[in-house]
Amino acid sequence: MDIKKWLLAGVFSLFAVAAAAQEMREVKIDEVEVNARRKLSEVGVTRTSLDSAVLRDNVTSSMADLLAQNTTIFIKSYGRGSMASASFRGTAPSHTQVLWNGMKLNSPMLGMVDFSMIPSYFIDGVDICPGASSVNVSGGGLGGAIALSTRPPEEPGWGLRFIQGYGSFDTWDEFLRVDYAGERFQSTTRFSYTVSENDFPYIDYQDPTLEGTYPRKRNRNGRYRDLHAMQEIYWQTRKGDRFGAAVWFVSSKRGIPMLNIDQRESGRARNEQTESTLRAVASWNRVRSNAKFGAKAGWIYTNSIYTFEGDNGNEALMEMQHAQSIVKSGFAEADASWFPNEKWMIEGSLSAQLHSAYNRERYTKTHYDKMRAELSLLAQAKYRPWERLGIGADVRWESYGRHVCAPVPAGFVEVILWPRYNLLLKASVTRNLRFPTLNDLYFQPGGNPDLKSEKGYTWDGGIEWSVRKRWFDFSADFTAYNSHIRDWILWLPTARGFWTPVNVNKVHSYGVELRGKLALRFGKGWTLDLNANWSWTPSINYGDKKSWSDESIGKQLPYIPRYSSNVVGRLGWRGFSFVYKYVYYSERFTTTSNDTDVITRLGSYYMSDIILEKLFRFGFGDLSVKFCVYNLYDEAYVSVLSRPMPGRNYGVALSIAPRWGSKNHRSE
């Protein structure tokens, strides 16, 4: 039924949009803007950029919510205030490479990024680069890469914005941003502080009492406190040099909520994770008429501690597990681009990372302490022999420790079919790899120093088009992809009771992604923006059977939905805006054999949120009031097995942006 519904919806929506466009074309054809020429660096590349309007709408959300609601990336969220990982096209979270201002954020120990720890308020640009398009962004993106960036303020003078939020479950959010933009110097200071008891109530339908009633429980041990502070400075010289520096400090303390089937008393067992992270990156860029040069250097320090405290039988809690990880990473990169003429672009970059990782469990005394250097060299060329044809090639060489990996090639092509409607065909192909993380190799117990890199081969092809008129803006794209990953690293138990990673799985993922954006500007101040994504994501294990009873071959990978979609609609009128957000995932299996019994299958996921906002403009500045309803239909659900989620809940946010002098911004 799900598929039929979605097909129907898709077909009707396309017809509706096409009909609307047709009607407009009949009367407004002279207003079509031609904008077929793309940047040479974008030739054949599939890149989705979240625009500033999307980021503005989500300033009080985490990056996990932003991606789930606006892209085809699958976010696996362990609950409110808990870890959220991102997967492209049916791959693993460690196959998603994440960069911040050009510096890789993936933990060298775990290989992945927790997107619940990245507030949208701290990000000004998000570029999503799936498959081969990730090769010129980062190595190791078997699924893809997400490039997060901050940018200097554009409006001259001082700017300030403060947001105070309050939400259900005693949740307080404070956001502050102070900008200064001069002719050559810009500065941005950001601060956010979030604290929540996160003790939401829920009905536990799968843990009835002896009397057969369904108890109303509360989320236990879910309290969290996140502090973020960031300082950026930018300086441009008269000669065209641009310098930038950003420092981002994170301090987090999060309870790990108890599972809903945990029968221990509240407060008698407690898991907690604390993290302190400092990230710093400095950059230099020089732009010339036919060349660009740049260099970056960065540093990341992370100290995270996981503790488990339990009842010692005498009322007091006793610490029983204490695992500490300290990671220090240094980073340096240099890049250069050359545009010998309008048809050619040649680019190269060299980056190096040095990681130091220390991990120790206080009571078992297991530990490891390792250093690893990683090098990455990229060369790329883009060529547009004719106005309507562009081709490109990338080659990336990587090494880690003493291992030199095979070159990673990528090829790109695009053909502009109909410039008037920016209709273009594009395709890309790559053979990529991802080397093992430090935990994969050295974690005690279980690390496997003999692991090989995961290898992937992927191609994608698609079509995109856009129509822009004075009051109508429509763009859409369709992409099909096919990917094979072998030597997929999987942690499996050993005879000694611990788990160890091995290169076992072969995975074939393929599918289709559809994206559409529509912006309508009606008369009398009415506006309507729609952003929709739909994807079909089979991700099939076709590795060797572990034993002759193995039922996992030919089955969908656990937790990867076959279908997913999201829609965000925004209706605006004279300072009012009404936003509807909708996210859908089809059923997910939690076993490799895709069992459908009552305790292992997760049913389809439908989530709706609404936001009503009013902007008031005063002489002294702008004031906006936002009211949000999350889980509009008060669904009882789990997104990950045994992790309860909150029912309908609310949030209000008050935003103040004073206006100084002639400055008139931050009023969006």
Added chain:
Amino acid sequence: MSGKWLNVLAVVVWATILTACMDYGPIERESISSSGRGLFIVCEGNFMYGNASLSYYDIDSMKVQNTVFARVNGKRLGDVAQSMAVRDGRGYIVVNNSGVIYVIDPETFEWIGEIKGLLSPRYIHFLDDRKAYVTDLYSPYISVIDPLEMRITKRIPVGFADKTQPSTEQMVQWDKYVFTNCWSYDDKILIIDTERDTLDGYIEVGMQPTSIVIDCNEKIWVVTDGGYENSPMGQEPGALYRIDPATRRIEQTFPFAFGESGSELCTNGRRDTIFFIQKHVWSMNVNATEFPQQPFLENDTKNYWYGLAVDPKTSEVYLADAIDYTQSGVIYRYSPKGVLLDRFEVGIIPGAFCFTEGDGH
């Protein structure tokens, strides 16, 4: 159809989808019952997934019913079901990471009650109708419970001032003493005086004793995994130990090759033969003085076998294969001669077995 009507239709279709409900709610309850002799298979499930389950296998009819606890009671069993014991018409399922022991009727699988207040329970050992011990992975105590009242009555401290916290595991009884192996980063067999409910001493064996049994000669057998490479304890060959509980001394040691580990020690009904997993399944007469030359069952798969049990009545052998640990496991049933009799699927990570005679015992 005009664009206007298509727009209306699209809105209607979208509205239908946007108001769809999630498929999550009560587990439909069923009536399932057992008859005759049976075997409970305790399926751990994955740590922090909460997908543990209980399977029931009718030994005579060779039929299996999976997820019986959830299907009968409309309730999830919990996170990491570790072990089960049946006594006096009640089944006690120890659910480690849910901190609970569920008490069920072993014939109808109906949930009767629960024992809470436990931290990380592992195994239950009955001393009499009103007293049982429960071991724990993290707690510095062994809990004493009243099975009828389903409550904790006492806690026995088992920690040593200058040692790391012992993780107590399986239990066997000799005379008035209970012997329990401390597996996790430890090398001891603790001895508990059941009359005084106190720690009475310990015996040091090899690194990480994984399981313990007592034979017909009143000798205790322990198998160790020997630790692992780079372990803070070090690594040594795993071994099989025979201990005299009266003298509290190791009588004989059967060392494995370096890197080989042993687990899942159990006995047949007469307790004159021990069985264990050391890559293959081995059987050995309790009076043997040398390690057997050939395994009872050879493992020619890439997998490590996860569970083992021997029918106390028929001496048939049940072997658990967890496959990739994230799918339904498989149980193989062999005759005492090692001939495959049956194969059936159960829940995720089948780790422990519990025989029931069909008369409540």
